[in-house]
Amino acid sequence: MTTAPAVVGVIGGGRMGAGIAQSFATAGSTVTVVESNAEAAAAALDRVATGLKRAAERGHLAEPAEQILARVSTTRSVDDLPSGADLVVEAVFEDAALKASLLAAAERAVGDTTVLASNTSSLSVTELAAALSKPSRFIGMHFFNPVPASELVEIVLAPETNRDTVSAALDWTRSLDKQDVVVKDSPGFASSRLGVALGLEAIRMVEEGVAEPEAIDDAMRLGYKHPMGPLRLTDLVGLDVRLAIAEHLHATLGERFAPPQLLRDKVARGELGRKTGKGFHTWK
CATH class of the missing domain: 1.10.1040.10 (N-(1-d-carboxylethyl)-l-norvaline Dehydrogenase; domain 2)
Incomplete structure (x- = not known):
């Protein structure tokens, strides 16, 4: 039986980040979404709330939408990510330098056992891993839009990604009732x-x-x-x-x-x- 991570951080609350947050919160995780300012943070929460309302209308929720939404909070700094997070997913737009900077900041903010992931759809996870002091705990988790309804997560392995990180990513993907495909890092993946x-x-x-x-x-x-x-x-x-x-x-x-x-x-x-x-x- 798969188990969702207890505590998740999501960097970026746009369409993809909000969808990732909604999916993990629905599976039982406590989720912190990082956004740059109060307006963006409010918009991120509104996206999650709207997504949960639609899921409830379709009969896809096992508990009230309000109860799931209560597990989602926001913060304006990566430095404020929960230190005990099991997983942090970066989900900002496709800018390699920005992603690398945010992932490095997240690594400093969380514990040594936290898995770090990027939702990049095409950038090299090997190059992103180079920004980290412990690249063995980094992996690509490419979600698809719209995240709550999509069945797939593409798991992308960098050369230094260790077996425990892969195992955890696969377990968490399946806890969301999604299927995985595992690929090696390559431009555009599969x-x-x-x-x-x-x-x-x-x-x-x-x-x-x-x-x-x-x-x-x-x-x-x-x-x-x-x-x-x-x-x-x-x-x-x-x-x-x-x-x-x-x-x-x-x-x-x-x-x-x-x-x-x-x-x-x-x-x-x-x-x-x-x-x-x-x-x-x-x-x-």
Whole structure:
């Protein structure tokens, strides 16, 4: 039987961080979310509360939403993370220097046995581990959006990640009723590398006038049984996020991951997908 970690820290309370916090709190963990200011912290709690309300409406909670939300608190400094935390997950945007800095600060704030994890979707966990004095307790835990409903966590191993850290990460993933795939550190891992390749090619098809976005999405959804098409998924992830990942893969894996100009243009215009109401589709 798997057991959720008793105490969890989450650095970053955006869509992904709030989803991670909600998932662990639902599983019974006490969760502290780190956000940079009072407004961002309030927004993070509101995201968790909204997610729990939706889960309750669908009958997915074993206890009242208010009781789960009471296990989630916020703080404005990584230094205030619980020293006895079992797990700290970094979930800020894809900036390697920022992630490394926050993980190093978290390592100083917590105990020697705390597992540190990054939710990065493409950055090298080996390079992030280099910022730590004890890289053996660091691992990639790549959650998927929306976290509470997603079935998968991609577990990414750096060369120095030890066996106990891997075992704990797998146990905690399963305590959330999620499945795991274990991969070695590589640009884009398994999921982002394949997902971005498909998404970029779909964008090139729009750029070349092959078909409209809806038609391309329908072709993959109906013909290949994908739950949603690659362009709708790009809107859901965020065009800015997909562009950042593509640029990283382009730099590390070569020209086949070069971002299409259409993607760059849409990001420049602020058409970032669902979060702005328009990407390759229009969102209400």
